[in-house]
Amino acid sequence: MKFEEAMTQLEETVKKLESGEVTLEESMELFEKGVKLSRTCQKLLGDAQLKVTQLLAESDKEVDFDTENL
Numbered sequence: 380m381k382f383e384e385a386m387t388q389l390e391e392t393v394k395k396l397e398s399g400e401v402t403l404e405e406s407m408e409l410f411e412k413g414v415k416l417s418r419t420c421q422k423l424l425g426d427a428q429l430k431v432t433q434l435l436a437e438s439d440k441e442v443d444f445d446t447e448n449l
Contacts, residue, residue: 382423389416 392413395401401409 380419380423382420382427385416385419385423389413389420392416 392409396406396409396413
């Protein structure tokens with residue numbers, strides 16, 4: 380799954396949860412889906428960050444990522 384696709388699905392899931400128009404059972408399913416999508420997004424971002432860091436290291440440049448807001 381691509382990052383953009385996962386992020387779009389996560390946003391749609393959050394909107395459904397925030398709507399208040401779903402049952403408790405549906406809310407739990409959506410919450411579980413949202414957690415999985417969030418983890419997927421975090422992994423994809425982490426992979427991209429590692430790749431950029433490696434590429435910059437190969438070119439003798441240093442990069443400092445602010446991972447606090449991920």
